[in-house]
Amino acid sequence: MLQAFSSKERLPVLFMAVGRQRVGKTVLLNTMIQYVREHAGRVEIWNADTMNASHSLSLFHADARGPGMDKSEDVKTWLEGRFLDMAEHRYDAVLDVGGGDTPLARLVEELPIAQSLEAEGIRVVLAHVLGPETADLDYLANFLADERFAPDATLLVMNEGLVLTGRSPELAFADVMKHPAFKAAIEKGAQAVRFPRLACMAEVTDRGLTFVEAMNGGSKNGKSGLNIFDKQRVRRWWTFEVRPFFQDAVPSLWLPEMQAAAE
Numbered sequence: 001m002l003q004a005f006s007s008k009e010r011l012p013v014l015f016m017a018v019g020r021q022r023v024g025k026t027v028l029l030n031t032m033i034q035y036v037r038e039h040a041g042r043v044e045i046w047n048a049d050t051m052n053a054s055h056s057l058s059l060f061h062a063d064a065r066g067p068g069m070d071k072s073e074d075v076k077t078w079l080e081g082r083f084l085d086m087a088e089h090r091y092d093a094v095l096d097v098g099g100g101d102t103p104l105a106r107l108v109e110e111l112p113i114a115q116s117l118e119a120e121g122i123r124v125v126l127a128h129v130l131g132p133e134t135a136d137l138d139y140l141a142n143f144l145a146d147e148r149f150a151p152d153a154t155l156l157v158m159n160e161g162l163v164l165t166g167r168s169p170e171l172a173f174a175d176v177m178k179h180p181a182f183k184a185a186i187e188k189g190a191q192a193v194r195f196p197r198l199a200c201m202a203e204v205t206d207r208g209l210t211f212v213e214a215m216n217g218g219s220k221n222g223k224s225g226l227n228i229f230d231k232q233r234v235r236r237w238w239t240f241e242v243r244p245f246f247q248d249a250v251p252s253l254w255l256p257e258m259q260a261a262a263e
Contacts, residue, residue, distance in 0.1 A: 011123040013092045013256050014083075017157075019129040019139050021099035024159040027205070028129055028195055029096050030060050032255070034210055035246050039258035044091055046082055048075055049098030057096050059208050076103040083113065087120040092256035108143070114151040124151040125254045129195075131162035132172040134179050141181040144188075153254045154190035156182060160197040169194055193249040196241035200230040211238045 015032065017025035026049065036043055045064040047057040058064040067078035079095075086093055097104040107113060114124045126149065130136045140156070143149040163172040176182055177192070186192060198204070204214045207223045215235040219225040226234065246255065 008253070010253060010257065011121050012086065012090045013123045013125055013254065014086060014095065014117060015093070015125045015127070015254070015256065016095040016097060016104070017127040017129050018097065018102075018104070018143070019099060020131075020136050023099070023129045023131045023136055024161055024195070025099065025127075025129045026055055026057060026096055027161070027201065028127060028157060028159070029094050030057060030205075031195075031211070031242060032246065033057070033061060033094055034212070035242060036256045036258055038212070041256045041258040042092065043256040044086075044093040046079075046093055046095045048079060048103060049096045050075065051098050055205050057094075060210065072103045072106065076107050079103055079107060080111075083117060087117060087122055090121075094256070105142075108149040114149055118151065123153055123253065125153040125155065126151050127155040127157050128185075128190075129157045129159055130173075130176055131159055132176060134175055137176065137179050137181045140185060144181060144184055150185075150188060152189060153251070154185060154188070155250065155254070156185055156190050156192040158192065158194045160194055161201055163197065191251070193245070196237060196245060198234065198237045200226065200233050203230055204234060211242075 015029070017029050019025050033043060033045060045057055045061050047064045047066045049056055050067070050070040056064075058066060067075045069075065069078070082093070082095075095104075114126070117124050126143075128140045130140075158169070158173045158176065160169045163169050173194075182192075203226055204211065207214070207225075208220050209218055211234055213220075214226050215231050215238060217225045217231060225231070
């Protein structure tokens, strides 16, 4: 008999993001990791995005672990090993798998990954990162098919950073929210959230800076820090948009455990 775990019980969290290429999966995960660590949380970082060399989690976090190989079958084996280790040692982890035909997508075709981990008391949190194009819902529709990969904790993250300047997010995402796959996910218990836009996001990530470093005038790799206006943009975004996003929009049990409030 499988052990039952309460939806209100604090469990180790495996938080991963999926979606088409260039929808902001790594940005979402990078932001969440920084937020968790600002709040004294401890989390393992797994970077299986072997195609993203310019903005991978490994560039922002020296402790990020990767498979050390790029062949899909090898990465798939590495992922399975990470999942087994997490189930045995019970810690929080964040996984970036990249976009396209990923090793994770192939693995979930073979095995009921979410159900197996949830049966072992791991809370699998799957964030579908979406832009305003309905084609961004293809991943969602695929994973919902036959409940191939549809964990109880599913987020539909509409990335406002992909909305063209001058267009409202409400209007931009109207067709996405009407899409059958989006509605089906909501009916199954998924939660829809909007990730706030930072106008100078590229200026921060291109420099390899954390957001705290960016707003405090930091610099890396011989590149200058942000200008005075962009520093204020980051400070305002981090303080008044990112913190409320993780505090209010995302259920606390769907995030890695945190132990202290930020100043």
